[in-house]
Amino acid sequence: MDASVPRNKAQDPILRLQGLSKRFGGLEAVSGFTMTLERGELKGLIGPNGAGKSTLFHLISGLYKPTKGNFFLEKNELTGQTPDKIVAKGIARTFQTVKLLENSSVLESMRTAFFMSYGYKPWDLFFHTKRYRRQEEAFKEKAHEYLSLLGVQDLMDMNGNELAYGLQRKVSIAMTLCLNPKILLLDEPMAGLTHTEKNELTETILRLKERFELSIILVEHDMKVIMNLCETIAVMNQGRLIAEGSGSEIRNNAQVVEAYLGTSDV
Ligand SMILES: Nc1ncnc2c1ncn2[C@@H]1O[C@H](COP(=O)(O)OP(=O)(O)OP(=O)(O)O)[C@@H](O)[C@H]1O
Ligand SMILES: [Mg+2]
Incomplete structure (x- = not known):
């Protein structure tokens, strides 16, 4: 410059x-x-x-x-x-009333957020393309990291909606990190x-x-x-x-x- x-x-x-x-x-x-x-x-x-x-x-x-x-x-x-x-x-946000995916694990909620920003198409999932496999690897690593930052990494397989409210809030903040926000x-x-x-x-x-x-x-x-x-x-x-x-x-x-x-x- x-x-x-x-x-x-x-x-x-x-x-x-x-x-x-x-x-x-x-x-x-x-x-x-x-x-x-x-x-x-x-x-x-x-x-x-x-x-x-x-x-x-x-x-x-x-x-x-x-x-x-x-x-x-x-x-x-x-x-x-x-x-x-x-x-x-x-620009990412959380909601006043927490919104995690219905009847889904914490990891699934995180996955939805992650793939929203990392752009992947239904056929990637359907055909298990290379791109899908690569992104899935990256996702798992990042999901663990972000949930750990919020101290809720042990809840990955739990149903999000059944968690105590405070924990749901932490998960919802971890979800925003999946969106790679500024x-x-x-x-x-x-x-x-x-x-x-x-x-x-x-x-x-x-x-x-x-x-x-x-x-x-x-x-x-x-x-x-x-x-x-x-x-x-x-x-x-x-x-x-x-x-x-x-x-x-x-x-x-x-x-x-x-x-x-x-x-x-x-
Ligand atoms: N979809 C809507 N249709 C009609 N009025 C609305 C709608 N959403 C919000 N309002 C009204 O707009 C005003 C602002 O509401 P808003 O929820 O933004 O306030 P807030 O500052 O977030 O309040 P709180 O601290 O209670 O969360 C209120 O009078 C509310 O009733
Ligand atoms: Mg409000």
């Missing part, structure tokens, strides 16, 4: 949301939402129930099409693309976990972020978790971004206090 060319690239945000809106009939659940996520950033996204946090994730993951606005991964516009295309470009959207990954499990998962998220060079948006109601984990916190209320900053900036923001009035969350 020509050393005289300024390298501004490192300063470009990895994700850029520009005026995103989603209307459901008379309700604008997400309203003119503009925000950036920097490369390697772990941003907390908080807001009262019904603020629009999950809807925003549905927009970024392509499950909903925005009524207005655009969003970009690096320089590529992803607005209007289908969920599989968005996953292939590098950006991870975590929708309340700590909900329903015990205090000890929350501490463990906090450590794990930090480890995964470093190991896979992830940029993360974390939606979470537990303010202790948010304050411990996140460099920056964005606050959403009634579909809008009302504040963004460090923990202390957020706590002292009059609009944030107003939004949370009557709750003990902030």
Whole structure:
């Protein structure tokens, strides 16, 4: 590379949301939402129930099409693309309600995620092509590695839906790693976990972020978790971004206090 060319690239945000809106009939659940996520950033996204946090994730993951606005991964516009295309470009997410495959082993759930991003066709499986065998080998190795990172490698053959909730959450995070993401959207990954499990998962998220060079948006109601984990916190209320900053900036923001009035969350 020509050393005289300024390298501004490192300063470009990895994700850029520009005026995103989603209307459901008379309700604008997400309203003119503009925000950036920097490369390697772990941003907390908080807001009262019904603020629009999950809807925003549905927009970024392509499950909903925005009524207005655009969003970009690096320089590529992803607005209007289908969920599989968005996953292939590098945005993976977990769901507020965990969704593992029905009546299937943990390994099967992992396999579905893996083959979504590593592109393999039904005939590969049918004819046991070389490509299938090669990918199956790679899959088994990676599945073991990712489940081990979450501490659930011994559960591979268990029926995913029969696992305790905390374990299902860990499996669902391991599944996102199979998608080879650049950006991870975590929708309340700590909900329903015990205090000890929350501490463990906090450590794990930090480890995964470093190991896979992830940029993360974390939606979470537990303010202790948010304050411990996140460099920056964005606050959403009634579909809008009302504040963004460090923990202390957020706590002292009059609009944030107003939004949370009557709750003990902030
Ligand atoms: N498919 C839908 N159709 C109509 N309204 C919807 C739909 N999905 C969400 N909403 C409404 O949009 C608003 C935002 O909901 P959303 O689930 O995004 O909030 P949230 O911030 O994730 O809340 P929580 O913290 O409770 O998970 C709510 O008023 C909700 O009722
Ligand atoms: Mg939600």
